[in-house]
Amino acid sequence: MSFDDIIDRTGTHSMKWDMMEPIYGVPADDGISMWVADMDFRAPDCIQNEIARMHEHGIYGYFGDDSAYKQAIIWWMQIRHGWQVQPEWIFTTHGLVNGTAMCVDTFTDPGDGVVLFTPVYHAFAKVIKANGRRVVECPLTNNDGRYEMDFDAYDARLDGSERMVVLCSPHNPGGRVWTQEELQGVADFAKRHDLIIVSDEIHHDLVMPGQSHIPMANVDDSITDRLIMMTATTKTFNIAGSHTGNVIIPDPELRVRFGARMAGLGLSPNSFGLHMATAAYSPEGAAWVDDLTHYLDANRRLFDDAVNAIPGVASMPLQSTYLAWVDFSGTGMSPQEFTDRVEKTARIAINHGPTFGLGGNDFLRFNLATPRALVEQAIERLQSAFSDLQ
Numbered sequence: 578m579s580f581d582d583i584i585d586r587t588g589t590h591s592m593k594w595d596m597m598e599p600i601y602g603v604p605a606d607d608g609i610s611m612w613v614a615d616m617d618f619r620a621p622d623c624i625q626n627e628i629a630r631m632h633e634h635g636i637y638g639y640f641g642d643d644s645a646y647k648q649a650i651i652w653w654m655q656i657r658h659g660w661q662v663q664p665e666w667i668f669t670t671h672g673l674v675n676g677t678a679m680c681v682d683t684f685t686d687p688g689d690g691v692v693l694f695t696p697v698y699h700a701f702a703k704v705i706k707a708n709g710r711r712v713v714e715c716p717l718t719n720n721d722g723r724y725e726m727d728f729d730a731y732d733a734r735l736d737g738s739e740r741m742v743v744l745c746s747p748h749n750p751g752g753r754v755w756t757q758e759e760l761q762g763v764a765d766f767a768k769r770h771d772l773i774i775v776s777d778e779i780h781h782d783l784v785m786p787g788q789s790h791i792p793m794a795n796v797d798d799s800i801t802d803r804l805i806m807m808t809a810t811t812k813t814f815n816i817a818g819s820h821t822g823n824v825i826i827p828d829p830e831l832r833v834r835f836g837a838r839m840a841g842l843g844l845s846p847n848s849f850g851l852h853m854a855t856a857a858y859s860p861e862g863a864a865w866v867d868d869l870t871h872y873l874d875a876n877r878r879l880f881d882d883a884v885n886a887i888p889g890v891a892s893m894p895l896q897s898t899y900l901a902w903v904d905f906s907g908t909g910m911s912p913q914e915f916t917d918r919v920e921k922t923a924r925i926a927i928n929h930g931p932t933f934g935l936g937g938n939d940f941l942r943f944n945l946a947t948p949r950a951l952v953e954q955a956i957e958r959l960q961s962a963f964s965d966l967q
Contacts (some may be wrong), residue, residue: 578865580618580872583948587845589915593617593944595808603926609947609955612926614749614900616815616946618784622866624814627856631849641849643669645699649858654808657863658781666825668835669846673779673822674808676744678704678731680775680805680824683838684831685710690739690774694726695934697896701777702934707745713739716935722893722904724751724757724794728766741773742766746788747780747897750933750942754788754896757796759794764797773831774806779822782813782866784897785874794827802828805835810854821850873899876945876952883956888966899946906939923958 586594587605598605601612601833613806619625633638647664654660670676677700681691687709693701695714702712715731719726744763747754755763767774776793784790794806809822826832856862880901887909905915912931919925919941932941945952960967 578619578621580620580869581948581950584617584949586617591778596753597926601920602925603924605928608924608926609951609958611944611947611955612671612928612942614812614898614901614944614946615817617948617951618815618892618946620815621857621862623856623861623865625851625857626818627852628849631713631852631961637848640803640846643851644869645857646851649855650808653858653863654707654792658790658792658793658795662825663827666827666832667827667940668824668832669838669851670822670839671844671846672811672817672820673777673809674704675820676807676822676824677701677775677777678708679775679835679838679844680807681705681708681710681741683835684773684805685740689739690735690740692731692735692739692742693934694742694744694748696746696750696930696937696940697743697933698777698917699928699932699934701743701745712934714935719904719936722891724753724893726762728762729933731766732769734769737770739772741819742791743775743777743962744794745777747772747778747784749780749898750900750928750940751893752895752898752900752902754784756791757791760791760793760796764800767800767803771803773803773805773923774800777805777807779809779812780898781808783870783873785877785898786797786897788896790897794825802830804828805831810857814853814857814862816853817852818856819847819850819853821846824938872949873946876947876949877901879949880943880945880952884959886967887960887963890963899944901943901945903941903943904939905941909964912938919959919961924957925955925958 594610597603597610651662654662690711691711692713705712766929781790806825811817877895884892891904893902928942930937
């Protein structure tokens with residue numbers, strides 16, 4: 578397929594495009610949508626063909642026998658990530674926001690603290706608060722455009738009421754691929770404070786060429802009894818609407834608790850998501866992902882070169898994801914002013930930095946998973962909107 582094909586998504590109930598004007602005031606007729614984290618590319622043929630087979634069959638009943646689905650997950654994690662997963666470890670949730678909420682609900686009590694390394698994906702804080710738990714923000718250190726963790730500072734912030742830490746690996750919105758040493762730091766931090774680790778690794782396939790993601794499960798065997806892994810096909814293959822994610826739990830006692838909570842809520846996956854995920858985790862799907870990451874890397878380089886040429890603006894070096902995290906603090910403008918220039922002058926819908934927590938005030942997040950022509954158009958608009966700085 579060609580990632581350069583421009584596909585009109587307006588009028589298709591697309592959150593990203595049809596809600597751009599109601600939420601951000603960016604006009605639907607000529608605005609560019611770069612906010613919601615889904616891609617403007619068609620899913621690979623292996624998934625399209627599976628949906629076509631379902632359509633041809635014409636009966637959409639309850640799904641039974643998930644052995645092929647689980648084997649596809651096991652194969653993918655071993656081949657792509659060097660991580661050995663057992664079928665009984667795998668639970669399927671209604672996406673990973675639901676998976677996070679289920680973990681918070683199952684393994685913490687109302688009033689407990691849940692640690693986030695902020696700024697970080699905004700849905701984490703939402704589900705923590707909605708469950709009646711407290712968000713404990715441990716701010717990342719911005720070291721010359723690179724996020725780093727300061728565990729000495731984090732130790733001092735905790736008061737003993739925390740029960741869980743949610744890790745975003747690779748990091749959204751900063752795009753960091755955490756190193757072995759950094760992940761070991763998270764493991765040691767969790768052991769010191771007796772925290773359950775929920776490692777959301779939904780972007781683990783979307784790493785830039787030359788980068789290598791390390792699954793948290795491969796970091797330290799001593800954390801197996803406190804580790805919950807979360808993965809999905811949805812970001813990788815642009816099938817977020819299937820709302821299918823996996824909570825993978827190696828420890829038997831944690832599995833019993835999580836399984837009981839799922840049973841108590843009567844949760845089960847939808848058949849479309851299971852079929853799509855099974856088809857995605859295949860050699861054909863792997864080849865598509867390889868092509869995709871090279872295309873995204875080229876978009877990243879194009880965008881960064883142009884944006885970094887605007888005085889006072891800096892795009893954080895992106896090691897993973899397709900989400901550029903752009904720092905406007907050097908412009909001397911207030912968040913309202915630089916956001917207005919992007920939305921009202923350049924007519925680009927973006928995610929606002931403050932929604933990601935402490936450290937996000939001077940940032941905006943741009944989704945680069947779109948045809949290159951739209952990236953180029955967005956660049957031209959941004960350069961024009963900030964032309965007085967040049």
